[in-house]
Amino acid sequence: MSTLNGIFDIAKTALQANQKAINVTSHNIANANTAGYTRQRVVLETMNPVNFGGQFFGTGVDVAAVERVYDSFQTIQLRDAQSALSRFETRGQHLAGLESILNDFDGAGLSTRLDAFFNSAADVAANPSAYGERAAMLSNARVLSDTFNHAATNLDRNLASVNSQIEHKVADINGLAERIAGFNAQISSVELSGTSANDLRDKRDILLEELSGLVDINVTENDIGQVDVYIGGSFIVAANKTATLTVRPDPRDIDTPGLMLNGGTINGRITGGSLKGDLEGIAYYKDAKERINLLSASIIKEVNLQHAQGYGLDGSTGADFFSPLSVYANASSANSGGAAITSGMVTDLSALTLDDYEIRFSGPGAYNVVNLNTDAVVSNGAYTSGAVISFDGLSVIIADSSKAPQGGDRFVVSSTKNAAFEMEVALTDPRKIAASATSTGLPGDNANALAIADLKDGSVIGSTTFSQFYNSIVTDLGTAAKDARINYEAQSNFTQELRAAKETVSGVSIEEEAINLVKLQRAYEAAAKVLSTVDQMMDTILRLR
Known part of the structure; x- marks a missing residue:
């Protein structure tokens, strides 16, 4: 209204509004370097006018809200980009670990050891009666076996390390989910009372981005400010409640952990985050392990087959050069019967x-x-x-334990599992190396030693040689590692661009805030001047007689 008291009230609202705006500006300046902070601004609105003497007069200004300068689409984009970046980074780290196990750059890798072994067989063929060449062949065979053993041990160690990392990350995910649910409760409580929970929302967004770095998530927000968080389509946060992500080992595949959420396995539905990179790392390690085992088993099989046909200097024949392959059999965890495999062997x-x-x-x-x-x-x-089941050179015995096998029961049988880890030289006496093809050709016959040496260039694993097969492992690994580096670099640049764009919208500019502070200071001073003027006008009226 147009009375002096009305003018006084208008000036008072101006003082209060500008004071609140200065408070928000000060808060922005104080948090200019705070990670995850979103710039805030005061939304001012004109107060409702009043009718006085047939005219409408203003009644001042009010603070309608203190809001975050925030683009939800940018936040979602950045969250997804961070998830992909963490995936590529983690995948690249695991591939680098694999490269360090299987590299041949220092001359001590499997490729070098393979060449040395078969070259030493050729040396024995060149001088079949010489003890020195025979001893060198056994020595190179032991070094080759040790190299396979070392590679298998490191692969198993790294697989165990990745599984341990996954368990820690699952614990971190559950912890973040609990904290997000806690912020949900606080935010809804604050905002239902009519107050903005801007700083609490910032803290929750930081947790959501941290969570997205661990695993890809989908986030939805309800009308009271609470978010629901989903992993692989299954909720882990619903308002102020959480579900627990757990790790459940698979008895049939001990190297790959089963990630369980709300009663279902979600491994195949995880598409991002470092957890996805870990699962991909496990797949790379398992593939390398299976191929190294196959290479080792193939060498053992082919060398033993050929060696058994020859004769040593002492007349021995039919001897294995490497220790025989073991047969591993595992029952499915889903079996409902009571039968078990009691033995297995190569026949x-x-x-x-x-x-x-x-x-x-x-x-x-x-x-x-x-x-x-x-x-x-x-x-x-x-x-x-208890009867023998024979097939393709293998024999296993399955016997009832608590009861007979039931329909749907399954048993996996492998002759290559752990072949690299268990590879060792069976011969200890160089004279027993079967270089001769006949007993009558001793000691100068070299036909069998030549046949063993020729295995180096024979098509023994499909249509490839031993060296070609190993080189394919290294080549595939190098290609995957290169792709991971390219993907990481591209995703890193993309993520930086998104973060810069978000900072442009939501970040604090000290220069802008300083300008705004001066503007608000002038407005506050002007409002104070109005109060002073009204006070003088009232004094004038009071002095009238």
Whole structure:
């Protein structure tokens, strides 16, 4: 209204509004370097006018809200970009670890050891009766075995390390989920009372970005300011409640952890974050481990087959050069029957395919043996507890324990599992190296030593040589590592651009805040001047007689 008291009240609202605005500006300046802080601004609105003497007069200004200068789309983009960046970074770290295990740059890798072993076999062929060449061949064989052992040990150690990292990250994810749910409760409580919870929202956004670095997430916000967070389509935060992400080992695949959320496995639904990089790292380690085991088993098989056909200087024959391959069998964790594999062995090395097999029961009395590499049924028959089941150079015995096997029960059989870790030289006496193809050709015959040396260039693993197969492992690894570096660099640049764009909108500019502070100071001084003027006008009226 147009009375002096009305003017006084208008000036008072101006003082209060500008004081609050200065408070917000000061808060911005104080947090200019605070990570995750979003610039705030005061939203002013005109107060409702009043009718006085047939005219409408203003009643001042009010602070409608203190809001964050915030673009939700930018935040979502940055969160997704951070998730992808963490994935590529973690994947690259695991590939670098693999390269350090399998590199041949220092001349001490498998490729060098393979060449040395087969070259020493050629040296024995050149001088079959010489003790020195024979001793060198055994020495190079031991070094080759040790190199395989070392590679397998490091692969297993790194796999265990990745699994440990995943367990720690799962604990971190659960901890972040609890904290986000806590902020949900605080934010809704504050905002339902009509106050903006800007700083609490900033803190929650920091946690959400940290969570997105661990695993890709989807976030939705309800009408009271609470967010729901989903991982792989399954919720982990719903308002102020949380679900627990757990790690459940798979008995059939101890190297790959099962990530369980709300009763379901979500491994295949995780697409980003360092957790995805860890799962990809495990896949790379497992692939390298399987291929190194296959290479080791192939060397053992081919060398032993050829060596057994020859004769040593002492007339011995039929001897294994390397220790025989072991047979591993595992029952599926989903089996409902009570049968178990009690033994397994290689019975015909020449018939061995080095593929993995699965014995599948259609009922208590019948089974099929399926080659897992070709998906072909290689054997079938009627089951009898304790009877030998033979196929492709392998024999296993399955016997009832608590009860007979049931339909759907499965048993995996492998002759390559742990081959690299267990590889060792069976011979200890150089004279027993079977260089001669016949007993009558001793000591000068070298035909069998030549045949062993020729294995180096033979197509022994599919259509490749030992060296070509190993080089394919190293080449594939190098290509994957290069792709990971390229992806990381590109994603890093993209993430930096998004962060810079977000900072342009939501970040604090000291220069802008300083200018705004001067403007607000002048407005505050002007409002104070109005109060002073009204006070003088009132004094004038009071002095009238």
